[in-house]
Amino acid sequence: MTNRSSDFIPFARPCLGDAEEQAVLRVMRSGWLTTGGECAAFEREFAAAAATEYALAVSSATAGLHLALEALGIDAGDRVAMSPYTFTATAEVVRYLGADPLFVDIDPSTLTISPQALRAVLEQSAASKHPVRAIIAVHIGGHRCDMDAILALAHEHGAVVVEDAAHCVPHLTSGVHVGTEGTIGVYSFYATKPITTGEGGMLVTNDRALADRVRIMRLHGIDRDVWNRYRSTTPSWQYDVVAAGFKYNLPDLQAAIGRVQLARAPQLLQQRAQIAAQYRSALQDLREIVLPPQAPSHSHHLFIIRLRQGLLAIERTEFIAQLGRYGIGASVHYRPLHLMSYYRERYGLQPEDFPLSLEAYRSAVSLPLYAELSSQQIERVCGSVRAVCDQHRVAESR
Numbered sequence: 001m002t003n004r005s006s007d008f009i010p011f012a013r014p015c016l017g018d019a020e021e022q023a024v025l026r027v028m029r030s031g032w033l034t035t036g037g038e039c040a041a042f043e044r045e046f047a048a049a050a051a052t053e054y055a056l057a058v059s060s061a062t063a064g065l066h067l068a069l070e071a072l073g074i075d076a077g078d079r080v081a082m083s084p085y086t087f088t089a090t091a092e093v094v095r096y097l098g099a100d101p102l103f104v105d106i107d108p109s110t111l112t113i114s115p116q117a118l119r120a121v122l123e124q125s126a127a128s129k130h131p132v133r134a135i136i137a138v139h140i141g142g143h144r145c146d147m148d149a150i151l152a153l154a155h156e157h158g159a160v161v162v163e164d165a166a167h168c169v170p171h172l173t174s175g176v177h178v179g180t181e182g183t184i185g186v187y188s189f190y191a192t193k194p195i196t197t198g199e200g201g202m203l204v205t206n207d208r209a210l211a212d213r214v215r216i217m218r219l220h221g222i223d224r225d226v227w228n229r230y231r232s233t234t235p236s237w238q239y240d241v242v243a244a245g246f247k248y249n250l251p252d253l254q255a256a257i258g259r260v261q262l263a264r265a266p267q268l269l270q271q272r273a274q275i276a277a278q279y280r281s282a283l284q285d286l287r288e289i290v291l292p293p294q295a296p297s298h299s300h301h302l303f304i305i306r307l308r309q310g311l312l313a314i315e316r317t318e319f320i321a322q323l324g325r326y327g328i329g330a331s332v333h334y335r336p337l338h339l340m341s342y343y344r345e346r347y348g349l350q351p352e353d354f355p356l357s358l359e360a361y362r363s364a365v366s367l368p369l370y371a372e373l374s375s376q377q378i379e380r381v382c383g384s385v386r387a388v389c390d391q392h393r394v395a396e397s398r
């Protein structure tokens with residue numbers, strides 16, 4: 001066993017190099033730090049990579065999701081369907097607008113929203129005073145939701161689809177880029193994500209009116225971009241405020257890092273896919289764990305294994321603590337939102353209301369996954385998982 005800090009394998013680590021450093025220096029020396037030319041270039045490059053009409057850089061995916069729902073006109077009392085198996089950002093933005101998240105259980109194999117459960121919820125709420133106005137599809141760990149089914153259900157029930165693609169980078173899946181099939185998609189560049197700017201996000205859409213609204217609302221509701229204000233011949237102080245907007249713009253310092261990361265995305269994604277493949281082949285014979293399903297196109301943000309019930313004498317939390325003693329950083333994605341006190345109390349929810357999310361939470365362990373994880377480190381992670389299973393296997397399954 002080892003847990004000397006120099007040997008510790010963290011759960012996540014950004015992959016940044018000389019090119020990112022040079023990009024930051026370029027911006028620092030340019031005299032323009034906030035949203036400007038770098039951001040505009042990042043948006044153009046992202047729109048090209050995702051094959052969308054519009055890409056709008058924002059300060060975080062949370063900001064992007066908020067702007068998306070605001071632009072779509074989600075309002076107080078509206079209902080937005082989503083699975084509880086997500087990070088709180090997905091639901092909190094619904095609350096920002098006074099609307100309510102309507103939780104829908106997951107498909108336990110992919111951990112994404114179950115189309116069957118969604119159908120039932122949409123049918124139930126269609127009969128009520130508050131039909132579901134929007135569906136947020138969260139591509140957990142980079143695993144694309146069953147978008148064909150979700151889009152068909154949304155169409156049938158007159159709801160819009162927003163994709164929470166916080167765990168994704170745009171890459172082709174059946175001819176379209178993950179995150180671009182709904183009316184709006186939002187990516188995250190948070191420090192642990194497949195491509196990062198420290199904090200940041202990108203909203204994509206093909207709808208011009210929505211893009212225009214987001215562009216204005218991300219910067220105070222001002223009718224001119226700050227960049228445009230300082231470079232155009234019309235004086236910078238001549239602008240109007242057309243709405244009480246937000247301060248959700250992405251500064252050039254971060255956009256410059258994002259441009260480099262975006263250019264490296266295909267390579268980073270390939271490295272992540274190779275790590276997932278190495279995990280898969282090294283762990284496939286372990287009866288005590290269930291591997292995540294293989295998908296033809298995946299952003300490989302997370303590698304979530306599940307502990308099989310009844311085969312281990314320890315619970316998931318202790319399993320992670322044991323990995324920690326071997327110097328392996330592991331995590332849990334996610335503690336479902338219906339278990340969180342805010343949502344539980346506000347909506348009177350019980351743990352068993354979403355049994356598949358609850359079961360997934362109790363058994364999920366996310367292993368380290370980042371582009372710079374070496375082959376030896378992956379072997380160490382797998383060796384440690386195996387050792388913990390060996391030590392805690394229940395007698396009859398030995």
Ligand SMILES: Cc1ncc(COP(=O)(O)O)c(C=O)c1O
Pocket residue numbers: 059060061062063086087089090138164166167187188189190200201
């Ligand atoms: C599923 C999901 N949605 C949204 C977010 C919010 O992303 P950000 O930190 O960029 O606001 C996260 C962040 O981890 C996430 O995991």
